[in-house]
Structures are given as structure tokens and as C-alpha cells.
Amino acid sequence: MSHAVTEAPAKPAPAKGKPALSEGKRAERRLGLLLCAPAAIVMIAVTGYPIAYSIWLSLQRYDLRFPDERQFVGFENYVAVLSNSYWWTAFGTTMFLTVVSVAIELVLGMALALVMHRTLVGRGLVRTVTLIPYGIVTVVAAFSWFYAWTPETGYLANALAGESAPLTQQWPSLWLIILAEVWKTTPFMALLLMAGLALVPDDLLKAASMDGANAWQRFTKVMVPVMKPAILVALLFRTLDAFRIFDNIFVLTNGANDTSSVSMQTYNNLIKGLNLGIGSTMAVLIFITVAIIAFIFVKVFGTAAPGSDQGGRR
Amino acid sequence: MAIGGAVTTGRKARWALVDVIVVVYALFPVLWIVSLSFKSKETLSDGNFIPREWTFQNYADIFATNEFIRPLINSLGISIIATLIAVILGMMAAYAIARLDFPGKKLLVGISLLIAMFPQISLVTPLFNIERELGLFDTWPGLILPYITFALPLAIYTLSAFFREIPWELEKAAKMDGATPGQAFRRVIAPLAAPGVFTTAILVFIFCWNDFLFAISLTSTEASRTVPAALSFFTGTSQFEDPTGTISAAAVVITIPIILFVLFFQRRIVAGLTSGAVKG
Numbered sequence: 001m002s003h004a005v006t007e008a009p010a011k012p013a014p015a016k017g018k019p020a021l022s023e024g025k026r027a028e029r030r031l032g033l034l035l036c037a038p039a040a041i042v043m044i045a046v047t048g049y050p051i052a053y054s055i056w057l058s059l060q061r062y063d064l065r066f067p068d069e070r071q072f073v074g075f076e077n078y079v080a081v082l083s084n085s086y087w088w089t090a091f092g093t094t095m096f097l098t099v100v101s102v103a104i105e106l107v108l109g110m111a112l113a114l115v116m117h118r119t120l121v122g123r124g125l126v127r128t129v130t131l132i133p134y135g136i137v138t139v140v141a142a143f144s145w146f147y148a149w150t151p152e153t154g155y156l157a158n159a160l161a162g163e164s165a166p167l168t169q170q171w172p173s174l175w176l177i178i179l180a181e182v183w184k185t186t187p188f189m190a191l192l193l194m195a196g197l198a199l200v201p202d203d204l205l206k207a208a209s210m211d212g213a214n215a216w217q218r219f220t221k222v223m224v225p226v227m228k229p230a231i232l233v234a235l236l237f238r239t240l241d242a243f244r245i246f247d248n249i250f251v252l253t254n255g256a257n258d259t260s261s262v263s264m265q266t267y268n269n270l271i272k273g274l275n276l277g278i279g280s281t282m283a284v285l286i287f288i289t290v291a292i293i294a295f296i297f298v299k300v301f302g303t304a305a306p307g308s309d310q311g312g313r314r
Numbered sequence: 315m316a317i318g319g320a321v322t323t324g325r326k327a328r329w330a331l332v333d334v335i336v337v338v339y340a341l342f343p344v345l346w347i348v349s350l351s352f353k354s355k356e357t358l359s360d361g362n363f364i365p366r367e368w369t370f371q372n373y374a375d376i377f378a379t380n381e382f383i384r385p386l387i388n389s390l391g392i393s394i395i396a397t398l399i400a401v402i403l404g405m406m407a408a409y410a411i412a413r414l415d416f417p418g419k420k421l422l423v424g425i426s427l428l429i430a431m432f433p434q435i436s437l438v439t440p441l442f443n444i445e446r447e448l449g450l451f452d453t454w455p456g457l458i459l460p461y462i463t464f465a466l467p468l469a470i471y472t473l474s475a476f477f478r479e480i481p482w483e484l485e486k487a488a489k490m491d492g493a494t495p496g497q498a499f500r501r502v503i504a505p506l507a508a509p510g511v512f513t514t515a516i517l518v519f520i521f522c523w524n525d526f527l528f529a530i531s532l533t534s535t536e537a538s539r540t541v542p543a544a545l546s547f548f549t550g551t552s553q554f555e556d557p558t559g560t561i562s563a564a565a566v567v568i569t570i571p572i573i574l575f576v577l578f579f580q581r582r583i584v585a586g587l588t589s590g591a592v593k594g
Contacts, residue, residue: 027494028414028416028495029415029416029417031416032414032416033416033417035407035410035414036407036410036416036419038403038406038407039404042403042462042466043429043463046437046462047429047432047437047463049444050437050440051436051437053443054437054440057440057443115332115333115336119329119332119333120329121326121333122329124580126337127580127584128577129337130340131576131584132344132572132573132576133340135573135575135583136344136572137523137526137541137568137572138524138526139526139542139545139546140347140542140566140569141343141344143545143561144343144346144350147346153361153558154361155346155362158361183343187340191588195587195589198588236431237431244434244435246526247527250530250546263435266439267530270439270442271531280439280440283436283439283440284436286435286436287433290432290433294431
């Protein structure tokens with residue numbers, strides 16, 4: 001990948017076979033490459049090289065506490081991680097959190113999108129307050145939930161959980177993590193869906209209601225099909241984003257009681273354990289998982305990549 | 315509306331009720347942390363939603379120590395510098411994507427999309443080691459670089475969506491009058507693009523301001539630790555004091571810029587977030 005781009009600016013403009021390009025066209029191509037080069041170089045330098053490097057590190061035994069034992073071990077780290085129950089617990093937890101929170105967000109987000117799109121009163125107000133969860137620092141919101149559900153400081157723990165401390169038990173913790181995640185990201189989902197909602201022609205809805213379709217039928221038979229591309233893009237974005245969940249878990253439980261996600265596990269191995277080999281292996285595994293999820297979305301569901309009106313939409 | 319009935323008071327009232335639900339939903343956790351930040355140490359654990367005793371003590375405490383001021387400066391400096399650089403680089407690339415025909419365009423869009431969806435933790439591991447070796451670990455540039463990288467896709471998408479809306483003809487006219495493509499970019503398109511650029515800057519700033527994973531992994535001292543990362547190291551005025559009040563106060567302080575952006579630029583932020591996603 002990095003190869004192709006670093007080479008691109010060097011590629012001279014003349015196209016094979018076609019008649020020679022006009023001076024203006026050549027200048028345009030040169031300018032285009034020139035303008036893109038800095039952004040491309042930064043992105044490649046900060047991601048391309050580290051990715052290759054982490055694959056290299058993942059094939060080594062490399063623990064910063066014992067640097068002398070650094071050694072090439074092939075796939076030993078992968079065997080170690082993949083046969084470790086902690087990893088699979090974290091993987092299962094992450095998958096569970098991802099699927100459940102994205103599903104809830106889709107339903108709530110759709111409702112919120114409809115409200116933002118159609119409300120007769122206070123549209124500006126609704127849109128403004130909706131942006132607050134989107135914009136607020138995740139850690140700040142997480143602390144708010146943390147204190148709310150901690151018996152000593154919390155109104156919610158006192159009101160709803162009685163004497164128990166929900167954040168010290170596995171399942172209550174998981175649901176609270178989902179609550180925090182859903183609260184924070186539903187507005188983003190809603191905004192993406194609202195953009196899709198704006199594409200549904202009013203005439204179509206009117207025609208459907210003339211034909212006797214009720215509100216639910218209009219929603220499922222008219223709106224959802226028209227919005228399908230927007231829904232898929234929103235789902236893709238949110239699924240990949242949810243899969244890397246870290247902030248909320250870090251603050252709410254710090255991974256205690258089997259609530260750790262794969263990102264938390266990687267962080268713990270790296271920063272606390274200083275084990276670069278294992279940390280890199282986990283990083284690569286997460287990367288592969290995300291690639292598979294994206295692949296499924298694009299190939300199976302036919303999600304169009306946004307941002308490329310020429311090539312992205314199939 | 316689709317049914318075509320008149321807008322009755324009843325329907326308005328129903329929508330108003332829905333609005334109230336949304337407002338409560340959005341503000342509840344925010345108000346709770348605000349409430350905690352104003353509680354005195356004695357009433358901190360009374361669990362009351364509204365403080366019984368109001369005090370500014372927590373705010374006075376955080377602004378009295380370097381524990382908060384230094385991270386706040388780091389947060390501001392790092393986010394602003396990263397935003398500036400990302401928006402400038404993104405502007406150049408987005409202009410090229412929206413307006414010019416050149417080889418490698420699809421590749422660039424594809425790479426941006428990949429990075430936007432990339433699991434950040436996968437980069438933390440190698441960056442941690444690379445930055446240690448280069449001496450970038452626990453420095454401002456050590457955070458600014460990954461922030462720019464992850465902000466660039468966002469900037470490129472949002473900006474190219476805005477740039478497509480700009481009337482082509484003006485640029486052509488400028489070129490007819492003898493301007494080079496470069497001049498057309500600086501003199502004609504850039505001023506027209508200013509609102510879009512501003513919106514993008516807000517979105518990018520929010521992204522940088524929000525980051526926690528890089529901030530906590532690639533820093534180790536107050537030299538570059540940003541507020542979200544510093545919050546979890548707060549100890550209160552003395553080491554043995556419960557930091558709930560001070561954490562809450564600091565959390566409220568770093569929420570203020572977000573609230574201001576949202577209040578003043580709601581329309582633009584909504585436009586920015588939705589334009590990139592749909593028109594693409």
C-alpha cells in the first residue's frame with residue numbers, strides 16, 4: 001500500500017496510447033498529486049510503517065522487562081494468544097458489546113433521526129442537545145456514569161440498585177457499559193440516518209399514504225428501502241467503532257470481572273505488561289477482525305464506501 | 315405531515331413531549347457531573363441530584379495545581395496544532411479530490427476510508443515502541459502526529475463534500491481570466507470554502523479533544539498528558555483525598571468548549587456530519 005502511493009507522485013503524466021495530454025490537463029494532474037502528497041505521506045508514514053512494524057514485532061518474543069531475551073519466534077505469540085482463555089473472554093465480551101450496543105443504537109438512532117427530521121416544535125433545540133452526547137469527551141461522560149452507579153456518590157445506584165454495587169459485578173457492568181456507549185453514540189447514528197431520511201421524497205410518502213399504507217408500512221416499505229445505503233454505512237461505521245471500545249470500559253470497570261475488551265487487553269499487555277510481542281500480536285488480530293467485519297459489510301450487504309462518487313458506489 | 319392534516323395543538327403538544335424526552339436523555343449525565351462538581355466535600359456522597367450546598371471549592375482546587383493546568387494547556391495546544399495541520403493538509407487534498415482529475419485519486423480516498431475505520435489500538439502498540447526509539451514518546455509531537463493521521467480522513471471527507479457544493483463556474487471564470495489552477499485555488503475557492511473549512515475544523519478539534527487511548531498510551535508524565543488522560547490520575551488536593559469533586563470539576567471545564575461549539579454552530583456541525591456521509 002505504501003509502495004503504491006509513494007510511487008504515485010513520481011509517475012509521469014503521459015498516458016499510454018491516448019493522445020498527448022494538453023498542457024492544462026498536465027498541470028491539473030501535477031497540481032492534484034502535489035496537493036494530495038502531504039496528506040498521503042502523513043497518513044502512510046503514521047499508519048503504513050507501524051502496521052508493517054507491528055506484524056514484525058508480533059513474530060518475536062519481545063518483552064521490555066527482559067530485552068535480552070528478544071528472539072524471532074515465528075507464530076508462537078499467535079499460538080499463545082489464541083490458546084489463552086483471557087483473550088477469548090475479551091473477544092466474546094467485545095463482540096457482545098458491539099452487537100448489542102449497535103442494535104440498540106440503530107433502533108434508538110432511527111427514532112431520534114425521525115424526531116430531528118419531523119418534529120413540529122423546537123427542531124433547533126432538539127438538534128442542539130443531541131449534539132452534546134456526540135461532542136462530549138467520552139471519558140467525562142464515563143465518569144458521570146461511573147459516579148452515578150457507584151453507591152457512595154450515585155443517585156442511580158441508590159435509587160435503582162439498592163444496596164448492591166452494580167459496577168462490581170460482571171453482567172450489571174456489561175449492561176452499564178452498553179448504556180454509556182449507547183448514550184454517547186446514538187446521536188452520531190441518528191445524524192447519519194437523518195441524512196438518509198432527507199433523501200426520502202415526500203411525494204413518495206404521500207403517494208403511499210394515498211394507497212392506504214399506514215405509518216408502519218410507510219416506514220418499512222418506503223423509508224427503509226430508500227434509506228438502505230445510509231443505514232448500512234451508519235452500521236458499518238458504528239460497528240467498527242464499537243469494536244474498538246476502550247474509554248468507557250477503562251473508566252467504568254477498568255476491565256475487572258471479565259468486562260475487558262480486546263483493546264483493553266492489548267493496552268494492558270503493552271503499557272502495564274510491557275510485552276511488545278504479545279501486544280503486537282493482539283493488535284494484528286484486532287486489525288484482522290476489523291478487516292473481516294468490513295469485508296462482510298461491503299461484500300455481503302453491499303455497503304457502498306462513502307466518499308467516492310466515482311468508484312465507491314456499486 | 316404526510317397525512318396532510320392541519321397542524322393541531324394536540325400534535326404540537328405530542329412533539330413537544332417527545333422533544334422533552336430527547337432533551338432529558340441528552341442532558342442527564344451532563345447535569346449529574348455538573349452537580350457533583352458543585353457539591354461540597356461533605357455532601358459529595360449524599361447522592362442528591364441537586365447539590366444541597368453549592369461551592370466553587372472544587373474549581374478553585376483544580377486551578378490551584380499543576381495537576382490540571384498543565385494537562386489543560388497540553389490539551390489545548392495539542393488539539394489546536396493538530397487541527398490546524400490536519401485542516402490545511404485536508405483542504406489541499408480535498409480540493410484536489412473534488413476538483414481535479416489525477417491518477418491515484420481513488421487510492422487516496424480508499425486509504426482515508428481504511429484509516430477512518432482502523433482500530434486505533436492496533437497502532438498504539440507499534441507507535442509506542444517507535445516513539446520511544448525516536449524520542450517522541452511523551453512529547454507534544456508524539457500525540458499531534460497520530461491525531462493528524464486519524465483526523466485527516468474526517469477532514470478530507472467533510473471538506474471534499476463541502477468543496478463539491480462550491481460553484482465550478484467561478485473557478486473557470488478565474489482561469490479564463492488567466493489564473494493558474496493554483497491561483498484559482500487561493501483566490502477564488504479558498505474564500506468560498508471558508509465556512510466548510512471552519513466546520514471541519516470544529517469536527518477535527520472535537521475529535522482531538524476527545525481522544526483518550528493515544529493520550530494515555532503515548533504519554534507518561536505531565537509534559538504531554540492531556541486532560542482526558544490526566545483525569546484518571548487525579549488525586550485531589552492531598553493524596554488521600556477522594557478525587558470525585560476535582561475530577562468532576564475538571565470534566566466540566568473540558569466540556570465547556572464542546573457546549574459552546576454546539577450552541578453556536580449546531581447547524582454547521584449537523585451539516586458537516588451529514589454531508590460527508592451521504593453525498594460522499
